[in-house]
Amino acid sequence: MTPLLSVRGITKRYGTHIGCADVSFDLYPGEVMGIVGESGSGKSTLLNCMAGQLVPDAGEVVFDTRANGPQNTVTMSEPERRMLSRTDWAFVHQHACDGLRMGISAGGNVGERLMAVGERHYGDIRGDAKDWLQRVEIDAARVDDRPTTFSGGMQQRLQIARNLVTGPRLVFMDEPTGGLDVSVQARLLDLLRGLVRDMNLSAIIVTHDLAVVRLLADRLMVMKSGRVVEAGLTDQILDDPQHAYSQLLVSSVLQV
């Protein structure tokens, strides 16, 4: 099977400082990869390099495009990459305000992404937007309300609807449950798990929270100082971490 995403030797420096170094892995269709590590370990740098938001100093990110098969997204043209990020890719930010347009309605937020891929029929767009609001457990009657009137959990669910409405195949998530109350986090995780399964989504999830990866990720990469120190099946790493740093990470969480 062709990997959906093939990452080879991704390295990003900030001046002389290493953001991430020599990261390689394959992600297959329907697979969810978790990236964990302490603050400053390079998780966001790696995620942004993979999602085309940062240009790596070295390495390739090869994505199996629908139209032309595997393509290196690091060297593809900006318009091609932009089109990918509207169609096949989605990016869920930690702070919903970074992924939503707070000044337009909830329906507008979902509909905008449909229009970006060529949908023009107002009635269809509004209908799809309402359907998606319901799928993320937001009352369709709120379609004309602005996200500023929503709770933090609702804003995050709206961001997810906006991202998934165009049927992407790969979703990048940066701390999707960060900053939310524990009960709100649990509901969001349940929702995400259902959507990933129903849509057969592939996802890469950066998080501090091992409960998030335990629930969502098939595989895990543990990062420290910009490098991957351990990679493997999530349950295996969490139940029997091999690297001293992974052991510390797992035990420090268990003690909380």
Ligand SMILES: Nc1ncnc2c1ncn2[C@@H]1O[C@H](COP(=O)(O)OP(=O)(O)OP(=O)(O)O)[C@@H](O)[C@H]1O
């Ligand atoms: N714009 C930048 N300029 C200089 N150094 C940076 C920049 N962004 C990140 N770094 C450095 O690169 C390293 C990796 O940072 P990164 O944000 O990728 O880590 P992280 O694991 O995502 O951390 P966090 O969990 O706190 O978001 C850190 O040492 C950080 O200080």
